[in-house]
Amino acid sequence: MLELRQVSTKYGQIPMLMQVSIKIDQGEAVCMLGANGAGKTTLLKTIIGMVKPVSGEVLFRGQRIDLWPSYKIIRSGIAIVPEREGLFPKLTVENNLLMGAYYEKDKSRIASRLEEVLTIFPRLKERLRQKAGTLSGGERKMLGIARALLADPQVLLMDEPSLGLAPATVNEVFAVIDRIKKEKKIAILLVEQNAQKALSVVERGYVLQKGTIILEGSTKELQENSIVKESYLSATS
Template identity: 50%
Template sequence: MLEVENLHVSYGAIKALHGVSLKVPPGSIVTLIGANGAGKSTTLRALSGLVKPTEGVIRYDGHDIARMPANRIVSRGLCHVPEGRMVFANLTVRENLKMGAYLQKDRKWIAEQTDYVFGLFPRLKERENQAAGTLSGGEQQMLAIGRAMLSKPRFLMLDEPSLGIAPLLVKTIFERIVEINREQGLTILLVEQNANLALEVSTYGYVLETGRILLEGPSAELKANPQVQEAYLGA
């Protein structure tokens, strides 16, 4: 569903990505792990059109989207849940979900999908008229994922969904990520610093180091790899 070939991204004179190549098959959960500053978030930002690559091909669903504007990319069903949640703090939970549906015209579908999100995350239903800025970090992450679900995604990119969240809510959020993948057939590309958790829920993984793919393979093999264990799993 997604093929990235020789992706290069620079911020001025600083090169962030040096020839990244990866593939994400339809219906899969693929993870991208690595240390802070490895280029994980930059990779997602390039895929969603927020930064433009200096070189390389991004083929989504058979089309090269490397230089396509971000609004056209999301209209094709590729949705990015950014690091730090980025909810609209002064809007209510329900209003944030409506913002996610800004490209959708089918009111019946929007209502049904909103109910689906409230079923996934009952805490959001309990707080639907509460300002998003008053929610906990974990609740805001639920809202960010729920808002993305209202954009009618076919491919979901999640950037650090566990960051700054209580362990109990992290468990809930990752259970829901797996549920979304299974129930709605959503393809998911997951960027996550908690490598152990990321490799647990994914089928395939890539290890990114200083803007380059260092290792790749089935998640179970990466989890058993001594190099990965020492560097990312605390072994």
């Protein structure tokens, strides 16, 4: 579904990603673990065309997309939930949700998607007329995820969904991610520092360090790996 082949990027003259190769199959949930500054967000920006590779290729459904503009990549079926959600605080929850279906012109499809998404996020249904800027941190995170689902994506990219949330809210967010994985059957790339939570909802994962993939494996393999235990799991247990 989504593949990066030997992708390298730079910010100016500073290398950010170095020959990164990953694969995500249809319906598969994969995590990308790494500390701050490892290049995780750069990886997501590269997938959606905000950062262009200096070498390598990004493929979606076997088609090269790294030369496409961002809007075309998003229209093709890739949605992103950015770290800071990117909401419109003065617009209502409903209007923020509908922005996710911006490229869909069929009103009946939009209505059907909205109804489906609100079954996953009942709290948002109670707040449809409320301004997004008045929501709690957890509710804003839910709204960001829900808006991405309104685009009916085939690949969902998520950047640090646990960032800045209280532990109870983190549990709630990851329960939603697990439900999306099981019900929507879409490919998910979850970028996250909280290794314990990330590995609880994915089948496979990668570890990114200073722009380079240093580990990859199944959930069990990563949970049992000494580097992951020492550097990531001990910090989130």
